[in-house]
Amino acid sequence: MGEFELIRRYFKRPQNAARIGVGDDCAIFSPSPDREVCITSDLLVQDHHFLPDVSPQSLGHKALAVNLSDLAAMGAQPVGFLLSLGLPHTKEAWLEAFAKGMFALAEQHNCSLVGGDTTACPVTLINITAWGEVKKGGGILRSGAKVGNDIWVSGTVGDAALALACRKGQIHVPLQEAKACFTRMDYPTPRVDLGLALAPFINSMIDLSDGLAGDLPHILKASDCSAQIELTALPLCPALAQLNFAQRTRLAVCGGDDYELLFTAPATERPQIQQIAKQLAIPLSLVGRILPKLGAEPKLEWLENGQGSTFNFHGFQHFPEP
Amino acid sequence: MGEFELIRRYFKRPQNAARIGVGDDCAIFSPSPDREVCITSDLLVQDHHFLPDVSPQSLGHKALAVNLSDLAAMGAQPVGFLLSLGLPHTKEAWLEAFAKGMFALAEQHNCSLVGGDTTACPVTLINITAWGEVKKGGGILRSGAKVGNDIWVSGTVGDAALALACRKGQIHVPLQEAKACFTRMDYPTPRVDLGLALAPFINSMIDLSDGLAGDLPHILKASDCSAQIELTALPLCPALAQLNFAQRTRLAVCGGDDYELLFTAPATERPQIQQIAKQLAIPLSLVGRILPKLGAEPKLEWLENGQGSTFNFHGFQHFPEP
Numbered sequence: 001m002g003e004f005e006l007i008r009r010y011f012k013r014p015q016n017a018a019r020i021g022v023g024d025d026c027a028i029f030s031p032s033p034d035r036e037v038c039i040t041s042d043l044l045v046q047d048h049h050f051l052p053d054v055s056p057q058s059l060g061h062k063a064l065a066v067n068l069s070d071l072a073a074m075g076a077q078p079v080g081f082l083l084s085l086g087l088p089h090t091k092e093a094w095l096e097a098f099a100k101g102m103f104a105l106a107e108q109h110n111c112s113l114v115g116g117d118t119t120a121c122p123v124t125l126i127n128i129t130a131w132g133e134v135k136k137g138g139g140i141l142r143s144g145a146k147v148g149n150d151i152w153v154s155g156t157v158g159d160a161a162l163a164l165a166c167r168k169g170q171i172h173v174p175l176q177e178a179k180a181c182f183t184r185m186d187y188p189t190p191r192v193d194l195g196l197a198l199a200p201f202i203n204s205m206i207d208l209s210d211g212l213a214g215d216l217p218h219i220l221k222a223s224d225c226s227a228q229i230e231l232t233a234l235p236l237c238p239a240l241a242q243l244n245f246a247q248r249t250r251l252a253v254c255g256g257d258d259y260e261l262l263f264t265a266p267a268t269e270r271p272q273i274q275q276i277a278k279q280l281a282i283p284l285s286l287v288g289r290i291l292p293k294l295g296a297e298p299k300l301e302w303l304e305n306g307q308g309s310t311f312n313f314h315g316f317q318h319f320p321e322p
Numbered sequence: 323m324g325e326f327e328l329i330r331r332y333f334k335r336p337q338n339a340a341r342i343g344v345g346d347d348c349a350i351f352s353p354s355p356d357r358e359v360c361i362t363s364d365l366l367v368q369d370h371h372f373l374p375d376v377s378p379q380s381l382g383h384k385a386l387a388v389n390l391s392d393l394a395a396m397g398a399q400p401v402g403f404l405l406s407l408g409l410p411h412t413k414e415a416w417l418e419a420f421a422k423g424m425f426a427l428a429e430q431h432n433c434s435l436v437g438g439d440t441t442a443c444p445v446t447l448i449n450i451t452a453w454g455e456v457k458k459g460g461g462i463l464r465s466g467a468k469v470g471n472d473i474w475v476s477g478t479v480g481d482a483a484l485a486l487a488c489r490k491g492q493i494h495v496p497l498q499e500a501k502a503c504f505t506r507m508d509y510p511t512p513r514v515d516l517g518l519a520l521a522p523f524i525n526s527m528i529d530l531s532d533g534l535a536g537d538l539p540h541i542l543k544a545s546d547c548s549a550q551i552e553l554t555a556l557p558l559c560p561a562l563a564q565l566n567f568a569q570r571t572r573l574a575v576c577g578g579d580d581y582e583l584l585f586t587a588p589a590t591e592r593p594q595i596q597q598i599a600k601q602l603a604i605p606l607s608l609v610g611r612i613l614p615k616l617g618a619e620p621k622l623e624w625l626e627n628g629q630g631s632t633f634n635f636h637g638f639q640h641f642p643e644p
Contacts, residue, residue: 019358020463023544025395025528026360026454028461031353036341038348041451043406043439073347084449117365118447127406127439127449129363132348139350141342179566206347222345 001090003118008100008292014120015112016082027114029080035133037079040070046123049290052171056094057125058186059126060101066209067130068109068190069259073207075140075199076132078111083128083285086121109192109266140263144204145223149264151288152273154191156237157212158248159184161255171247179237184237187258197276205263211256218265228301229253229288231309248309323412325440332421339402339432347443349436351402357455362392368472378416380508381448388531389452390431390512391581395529397462397521398454400433400514405450408443431514445534456521463586466526467545471586473610474595476513479534479561480570481506483577493569499561506559519598520585527585533578541586542612549573550623551610553631571633572628575624584617586612 001009004241007022015021018029031037035138044063048051064081069080083102095232107111163181165171195205204223206215212229220227234252241248270286277284293299323331329344339345340351353359364386368374393400405424428435433452485503487493511638517527526545528537535553542549556574563570587595592608599606615621623633 005637018361020461024464025392026362026461027359028360028396028400028456028457030358036350036352037359038453039404039437039453040348040403041406041438041449043408043441043449045408045441045443047444048442070347073352076348078635082361082363082451084363085396086365086367086447115361116363119365119367120370121367121447122369122445123443125408125443125447127365129361129404131361134350136352139342140349142346270566 002192006090006118006152008199010095011113013103013113015114017112018114021112030283031133034136034156036136036139037131038071038074038076038134038139039129039131040067041129042066042070043125043127043129045125055186056097057101060098061105061187061263063126063128064102064105064130065188065190067128068105068111068192069188069207069209071130071132072190072192072195073140073205073261074134075138075195075205076134077196078109078130078132080112080114081128081130083113083116083126085116085118086125087118088120088124099274102228121230138199138203140199141222142204142206142219143222145219145225145264146203146291147225147290147292148267148268149199149203149290150267150270150286151227151229151258151262151264151290153235153262153285153287154194154282155258155260156235156240156253157208157258157260158240158255159237160188160257161251162240163226171243173239173242181239182301185257188257190259191261191282194261194282194305197280201269202263202273204267205212205261208258208262209256211254212262213253214256216262217298217300218298224293224298226291226293226301227288228291228303230303230306231311232305233285234286235283235285246311259263328412328417328440332417333405333435335425335435337402337436339434340436343434343436343530350453351454356458358461359453360393360396360456360461361396361451361453362389363449363451364392364476365447365449374446377508378619382420383427383509384425385448385450386427386452387510387512387581388440389450390427390433390470390514391529391531393452393454394512394514394517395454395527395583397460397517397527398456399518400431400452400454402434402436403433403450403452405438405448405635407438407440408447409440410442410444410446451565458467460521460569462521462524462527464526464528464541467547467586467612468525468588469543469612469614471525471538471612472589472592473551473612474585474587475534475557475582475607475609476516477580478557479530479580479582480562480577481559482510482579483573484562484625487573489632493565495561495564502559503561504535507579509584510579512581513552513583513604516602519602523591523594524585524587527583527620530580530582530584531578533576534584536578538584538624539620542622546615546620548613548615548621548623549610550613550625551623552628553633554627555607556610557605557607568633
């Protein structure tokens with residue numbers, strides 16, 4: 001099967017994101033009036049981001065989900081995407097399942113594939129570039145956090161890390177409870193509707209792809225402030241909640257791949273935010289507060305029932321960059 | 323060197339393509355008033371598109387050039403791009419040379435890097451997504467060719483194929499003459515200014531990445547017509563012109579990677595087109611004509627001094643797709 005036949009058979013679908021879609025030198029689109037374009041790109045490489053025996057349907061879902069999650073973190077409405085696919089073989093069953101997972105999520109968000117590239121490659125790799133729209137000036141940046149802001153987290157955190165630890169045999173939890181975590185790891189939900197609903201009320205936002213301890217520092221650096229997080233307030237799923245404090249806290253703080261939203265907002269917006277949580281049936285948890293930066297570098301302080309925690313994250317570096 | 327330090331050191335430059343660039347979940351941009359966005363993505367993988375010992379400076383240039391060439395083929399003005407980079411190692415000298423080649427070309431076209439992704443990978447791979455702008459409705463599509471249109475080719479064709487054949491030791495030409503072809507292969511020139519200048523006068527356009535015999539059929543299929551090409555009219559560089567007819571014609575017709583523009587226009591536009599050739603000092607050659615499609619499939623007819631050519635392209639398939 002040649003490149004063009006592969007594209008025609010698996011990746012050419014009706015689309016409404018672009019005036020010109022798959023099949024020309026470029027796709028052509030216009031943003032809606034008074035809107036700006038948000039654009040993001042994520043590269044997933046076999047053995048680094050997924051194992052060779054991963055379900056191709058889950059992989060198709062996840063490759064798009066991580067991009068939609070970046071759009072969600074700007075408060076953007078997804079519109080379209082480009083897919084670059086490197087494949088060591090062109091097995092039809094694999095391609096069919098991959099396309100199924102990807103398009104199921106794309107259709108949920110009315111986000112269309114409009115172009116891309118395919119090539120042979122010794123390992124499987126997927127690069128998706130997705131774009132969406134925000135009101136002009138309405139995108140929620142990492143740099144907008146204000147001193148005194150509440151810090152919120154959506155859903156539960158540490159689920160994907162727990163699933164990975166279970167799959168590796170490092171932690172044992174009852175199968176029924178672990179199952180939900182496996183779904184969270186294999187089919188993460190980009191919080192698109194939540195990002196859109198929150199945008200008018202919040203100051204800064206990021207999606208949790210590298211975990212709370214990895215991602216919150218991006219907001220602190222960009223916004224030039226410090227923060228404290230109350231470890232006992234972190235929202236945990238039932239499987240995680242039954243582990244001991246050290247185990248569950250480590251997974252919740254350092255575990256990545258949950259694709260929940262972390263955002264900051266003035267305390268005056270609490271009723272609005274709780275209202276959105278209720279309407280969308282997504283738990284939103286108040287987990288900390290933005291503080292003034294006192295020293296040269298932002299500081300991230302961990303509390304345990306309001307007291308400085310002595311919890312040791314085994315040398316996890318919050319600010320590994322110079 | 324971590325991912326963020328790598329990005330900061332080699333890929334964070336002042337940019338004017340986006341209101342928000344590298345360092346947030348997404349980049350944010352708006353097209354200029356009355357403009358549409360053209361977007362394209364190309365994936366280059368080691369051993370498939372380049373050898374492991376390729377000059378990283380040439381690779382940086384080429385990875386961006388192939389995308390700018392797609393924009394040129396729409397008649398678009400480049401604006402910005404996203405870079406996804408997979409690397410087996412992070413050697414500083416390699417990254418520096420790669421960035422140098424890429425940014426030199428980017429600056430020529432005032433096209434800024436605004437985001438992307440980097441990751442470890444067993445082979446080197448580069449995915450660039452670039453976008454540009456055209457006047458609303460002004461993009462030049464593959465589907466616009468009209469019966470009676472002239473078929474034009476810019477520059478010379480077969481140069482990169484000749485360079486590759488020389489490098490493989492399959493063909494020997496004097497070093498001085500081969501040198502120009504090596505530059506054409508390693509540092510292809512995306513015909514951006516030419517695409518912009520031609521756009522108001524032409525009906526369809528494509529860039530020659532897969533060669534004349536590979537790319538013209540895309541126009542014929544999209545425009546639902548046939549064509550004839552006069553083989554003796556193909557523009558050849560001095561090194562290619564001195565080969566025998568069979569050798570030079572095969573390289574000029576089937577050789578890819580020249581990134582010249584192939585376009586079709588009404589005969590009434592010949593003076594305009596010749597004027598543009600003169601102004602930009604880029605040779606533009608009239609090489610054929612668009613014909614009505616008589617059978618079920620488009621037909622591509624090769625002429626030699628006006629007569630049907632018996633030239634055998636060794637089974638090269640013009641329409642390999644069903």
